[in-house]
Amino acid sequence: MQNISENSGSIVAPRHLAIIMDGNGRWAKNREKPRVSGHREGAKAVRRVITACAQLGVQELTLFAFSSENWKRPSLEVNALMTLFVESIKRESSSLKENGIRTKIVGDISRFSPTLQEQIHKVEQLTADCSLMNLNIAANYGGRWDILQACKQLTEKCMEGQLAVDDLTEADLSQVLSVSKDVDLMIRTGGEKRISNFLMWQAAYAELYFSNTLWPDYDKEDLLEAFAFFNGRERRFGMTSAQVQNKEVKDAN
Numbered sequence: 001m002q003n004i005s006e007n008s009g010s011i012v013a014p015r016h017l018a019i020i021m022d023g024n025g026r027w028a029k030n031r032e033k034p035r036v037s038g039h040r041e042g043a044k045a046v047r048r049v050i051t052a053c054a055q056l057g058v059q060e061l062t063l064f065a066f067s068s069e070n071w072k073r074p075s076l077e078v079n080a081l082m083t084l085f086v087e088s089i090k091r092e093s094s095s096l097k098e099n100g101i102r103t104k105i106v107g108d109i110s111r112f113s114p115t116l117q118e119q120i121h122k123v124e125q126l127t128a129d130c131s132l133m134n135l136n137i138a139a140n141y142g143g144r145w146d147i148l149q150a151c152k153q154l155t156e157k158c159m160e161g162q163l164a165v166d167d168l169t170e171a172d173l174s175q176v177l178s179v180s181k182d183v184d185l186m187i188r189t190g191g192e193k194r195i196s197n198f199l200m201w202q203a204a205y206a207e208l209y210f211s212n213t214l215w216p217d218y219d220k221e222d223l224l225e226a227f228a229f230f231n232g233r234e235r236r237f238g239m240t241s242a243q244v245q246n247k248e249v250k251d252a253n
């Protein structure tokens with residue numbers, strides 16, 4: 001973790017922040033606008049939050065843009081989202097590069113149009129050398145899909161003799177997931193309290209923060225509130241509080 005000084009005092013940013021961006025539809029409905037205008041406004045919030053995370057010292061940011069289940073939405077909305085993804089990647093690529101943000105799209109991209117796939121490859125190649133922050137956009141992503149594709153990769157490696165089944169470790173599985181690093185803080189906006197099949201393995205020890213702010217309204221202040229919550233948590237990873245605080249452990253037995 002990196003210590004930073006911000007206007008609200010000294011704040012420690014999570015190393016890996018994951019965000020479930022929810023509430024675009026309700027934001028639009030509240031304004032009697034079509035749902036797609038909520039997604040367009042949501043894309044502006046994406047830009048704001050990426051910028052803020054890079055400033056605040058987040059090392060890796062994973063955003064849930066489109067779940068494996070989102071194909072079930074009306075085709076008009078799905079098509080509008082696809083167009084928005086293409087436009088956003090095209091528009092933001094050079095800025096991501098200039099700001100040192102290594103960008104990856106994680107998920108099963110094979111179902112996307114050739115145009116979108118081409119934009120994805122372009123931005124990934126363009127930003128491959130960037131090192132200020134890693135940005136993962138999860139698209140056609142599901143946590144169970146990720147674990148399953150990782151298991152398939154491990155099975156192949158075992159069948160080819162590169163790994164032995166008996167020696168497999170959790171680290172081996174992490175390495176072949178589309179996002180390898182454990183999540184430190186997971187935020188969900190829009191008031192719902194669910195993980196919705198996002199980063200199931202990687203979020204095993206994540207702190208969870210649920211915000212009522214609808215995603216298109218989400219800004220740096222909201223982010224700082226979530227980080228303040230994160231800073232107040234004692235992360236025990238199965239240990240006792242005394243162990244975590246390096247206090248002498250008096251055995252009660």
Ligand code: FPP
Nearest residue numbers: 021022023024025026039042043046065088
């Ligand atoms: C959830 O809100 C949001 C989505 C399924 C799409 C997320 C897309 C964006 C933020 C737009 C652009 C993204 C990128 C990466 C450029 P919802 O539609 O489920 O909202 P609701 O719960 O209020 O209906």
